Amino acid sequence: MVVSTSDIEFTVAVPPAKLFRSMVLDFKNLIKKLNPGVKSVEYIQGDGGSGTITRIVIQEGEQLKVVKNRIDAVDPDSFSYSYAYLEGEGLVGKLESIAYEVQFTPYPDGGSSIKIKATYTAKGDVEPTEEEIKVSKEKTIGLFNAVAAYLLQNPEAYA
Secondary structure, X not given: OOEEEEEEEEEEOOOHHHXXXXXXXXXXXXXXXXXXXXXXXXXXXXXXXXXXXXXXXXXXXXXXXXXEEEEEEEEOOOOEEEEXXXXXXXXXXXXXXXXXXXXXXXXXXXOEEEEEEEEEEEOOOOOOOHHHHHHHHHHHHHHHHHHHXXXXXXXXXXX
């Protein structure tokens, strides 16, 4: 089993507390607002805290895609959490999982600095390519930017 890591760091114009409430504490509801293709989000184990396994069903055209995530830790005091992507096309057939450690910190402009450490655990001896890691990073940043855009357009949400 091969393990590789990458770091992602970027900023958004939303304060850490608001970002944490929306992205972590209410992700189950928020994702449906952001992506109309999301047909269902259910906890198949747990209640949203550490140890929770979430199953997300997404319709793309006539295809249904399933994503499973596991929440490993949630710390509202430090605006940090960790989770693992366990099932779905983002694993590109060669990854066992992708684990994310996420930290939101205040940024001088009132927004947030987001630091993410991604750990890719391969099936067997096949490492993800640089291009696959780049695509994974872009999708991760895209999700956070979509959340930030939603929160900026809906300032009363998660206030």
